[in-house]
Amino acid sequence: MSKKKKQDAPVVLSQQELMPSVLGVIDDKEKSNFIVLALFVLLIIFIIALPSITSYINGEKKISFTPSADGNKKPNDPTISHETIYYDFKDDLEVPIEGLVIKNFNILRKEFSFDIVNENEVKNYLSTHAIYLELYDNEQTLLQRVKFPTENINRGGSLSYQFDLNVPTADISKIVIEEKKVSDYPSVNLNKESDGTYLMVCSKGNETITYQFDKEAKLYYIMNVVNYSSSVDNYNVLLTEYRQMSSKYNGLEGVTSNISEVATGFTSTTTLSLEKIDFTNKTVKNTLTNKAYYGKGTEGKVVYFELSAMNYQCS
Numbered sequence: 001m002s003k004k005k006k007q008d009a010p011v012v013l014s015q016q017e018l019m020p021s022v023l024g025v026i027d028d029k030e031k032s033n034f035i036v037l038a039l040f041v042l043l044i045i046f047i048i049a050l051p052s053i054t055s056y057i058n059g060e061k062k063i064s065f066t067p068s069a070d071g072n073k074k075p076n077d078p079t080i081s082h083e084t085i086y087y088d089f090k091d092d093l094e095v096p097i098e099g100l101v102i103k104n105f106n107i108l109r110k111e112f113s114f115d116i117v118n119e120n121e122v123k124n125y126l127s128t129h130a131i132y133l134e135l136y137d138n139e140q141t142l143l144q145r146v147k148f149p150t151e152n153i154n155r156g157g158s159l160s161y162q163f164d165l166n167v168p169t170a171d172i173s174k175i176v177i178e179e180k181k182v183s184d185y186p187s188v189n190l191n192k193e194s195d196g197t198y199l200m201v202c203s204k205g206n207e208t209i210t211y212q213f214d215k216e217a218k219l220y221y222i223m224n225v226v227n228y229s230s231s232v233d234n235y236n237v238l239l240t241e242y243r244q245m246s247s248k249y250n251g252l253e254g255v256t257s258n259i260s261e262v263a264t265g266f267t268s269t270t271t272l273s274l275e276k277i278d279f280t281n282k283t284v285k286n287t288l289t290n291k292a293y294y295g296k297g298t299e300g301k302v303v304y305f306e307l308s309a310m311n312y313q314c315s
Contacts, residue, residue: 086140086174095177097131100153102177107169112146113162118153126150129179132309135167136174143167147309150291164311185305190217191315200300202292202307202314209292209312211303219298222272224290229265242268248287252277255288 087093094103099121105114114133116126131148146163153159165172190198190213198213206228212221228238242259246268249257254276260267274296278284292307304314 084176084178086136086176089135089172089175093175095175097177097179098125099155100125102133105175107165107172110165110169111162112165113160115158115160116148116153117158118155120155121153123152123154125153127152130181130306131177131179134176135172136176137171138173140174143171145309146311147306166311182299182302185301188301188304190300198300200303200314202303202312204310204312209307211294211300213300217300218296219294219300219303220274220296222274222293224268224270224272224292226268227265228267230263231265235265239266242266246270252284252287 087095089105091105092103093105094101096102099119101117101119103115103117106112112135118125126148127150133146133148135143135145137143144165144167149159149161151159190200192198196215198215198217200211200213202209202211207224207226209225210223211219212223214220226242228235228242232238239259239261246257246259249255249270254273255270257268257270260269272288272293274294277288277295279288279293279295291310292312294303307314
């Protein structure tokens with residue numbers, strides 16, 4: 001008797017949804033902790049900066065994240081923003097500038113005087129740094145600015161300096177003494193000539209200096225005119241001094257100087273063609289000692305700012 005063939009089992013299709021198979025679990029705990037830590041750090045930074053941000057929103061001050069001098073930066077690092085210090089003007093005021101001390105401030109009639117003492121600084125500090133003294137009133141409004149002399153002072157030595165005040169003595173309330181760089185000088189509008197060049201004229205007392213700038217507003221020519229009346233004290237001494245100076249000037253290439261004398265006085269006229277003059281040359285530097293003389297390519301804002309601080313009226 002033959003056996004029946006075993007029939008294949010029927011295929012049954014399930015109606016249940018397919019479920020994904022789990023091959024492994026990735027632990028994201030470390031990443032989550034990092035995100036929480038980062039948010040916590042940002043929260044701390046926000047809390048620290050909140051007073052500055054509030055002041056900025058209220059218009060009280062500009063917001064700044066410049067590093068302070070308390071960190072690893074050196075005090076003369078250009079990335080450090082310095083705060084202007086206003087000293088109350090008084091006779092016993094002493095202002096330190098590096099190894100220099102400025103003291104013995106005094107006003108006699110219309111003359112302001114002070115002493116510069118080199119306690120522990122290099123000899124040529126004043127000749128290599130532009131130091132300014134500024135006078136302010138109670139509202140911190142600038143009254144007058146004066147550039148320090150550039151004479152060398154040996155360690156332990158001192159120098160007395162005086163200048164004429166052009167503001168009422170009673171208005172002087174505060175003093176600022178600090179170094180300024182060319183980047184600190186404000187821009188100035190020069191008088192444009194018909195040929196596209198520029199002109200600036202500065203005057204003080206008997207002296208009138210004309211500065212000529214090229215089309216790129218770079219200095220290239222100076223004319224200095226000084227007039228003295230024959231009625232001034234020591235007229236003959238002044239005339240002799242200017243004649244001697246004129247003789248020295250004419251020995252330099254690019255410089256022309258002459259004296260014109262009439263019955264009423266004399267006029268000294270000196271011209272400097274700056275493209276022919278090397279102010280780094282020791283002979284030139286020792287001869288052209290007038291602080292109002294600048295080298296070729298000097299910016300107009302430098303001439304204006306520094307001569308104004310030497311009590312010239314420039315326009």
